Amino acid sequence: MGNLLTPIAVWFGRQDATKDNSHLVVTLDRRLNRISRGRVPLLRLAGLPTLTLHVPGRKSGALRSTPLLCASWGNGLIIVGSNWGGQKTPVWVHNLRFAGDGEVAISVYGTRMAVDVRELDVDERRDAWSVAVRVWPNYEIYAQRTTRELPVFHLTPRL
Numbered sequence: 181m182g183n184l185l186t187p188i189a190v191w192f193g194r195q196d197a198t199k200d201n202s203h204l205v206v207t208l209d210r211r212l213n214r215i216s217r218g219r220v221p222l223l224r225l226a227g228l229p230t231l232t233l234h235v236p237g238r239k240s241g242a243l244r245s246t247p248l249l250c251a252s253w254g255n256g257l258i259i260v261g262s263n264w265g266g267q268k269t270p271v272w273v274h275n276l277r278f279a280g281d282g283e284v285a286i287s288v289y290g291t292r293m294a295v296d297v298r299e300l301d302v303d304e305r306r307d308a309w310s311v312a313v314r315v316w317p318n319y320e321i322y323a324q325r326t327t328r329e330l331p332v333f334h335l336t337p338r339l
Contacts, residue, residue, distance in 0.1 A: 189226035193264075193318045209247045217290050223249060229315060231257060231335075232287040237271075238278035245287075246272045251308075251315040256295070256336035257286070258308045260316075265325030273331055286335060294338035305332050 209223070223230045231250045236243055250257040261273035276284065276297055285294050300308055309332060313319050323330055 183227035185226040186228060189223060189228060190317060193316070206247075210245075223247070229257075230288075231259070233259065233272055233276070234285040234287065234292070235272065235275045235279050236283055238275050244272065244275060246270075248272075249316050250335075251312050253308050253311050254334065254336075256334055258300075258312055259333050259335065260309075260312050260319055261331040261333070262319055262322040263326075265322030267326055267328065269328065269331070273333075276333060282338065284335075295335040296338050298334045298336075300332045300334055304334070308332050308334065 229250050229252070230247055233246045233248055234243055235246075248259050250259050252258075261270050263270045277299070279297070281296075282294060284297050285292055287293075309319070312332065319330065
């Protein structure tokens, strides 16, 4: 684990009240991200690896930016569509699945880069899942809260 705030963030993230009020956490995270120009997302304060996903909305086409936990895996990063273990798939997952080549970017520490995206199949997902759970143990709790399989995406720098 990262710093002294990491265990507090993990504890906070597993509470049902956090899931029920996740919009407050997301709003605070987006504000911090905007003020710091992407250099200090909320979870990074707790020593957790984060990125901001930039993807066009599948209906509006407007660029959507979503701060997310991430983990290093293979030659890139992985992200998990957990939605705190809610039954609904996060909107960013639908947008990511709909996005065309060259439309997705991430920001890490304020630096933006285009990425290629691949949703992992069953075999790859197993290995990536264990890596994601080491970073954020609550993914196991979230998987138990829902009947849907939490999708895992691999993001690699676009060359």
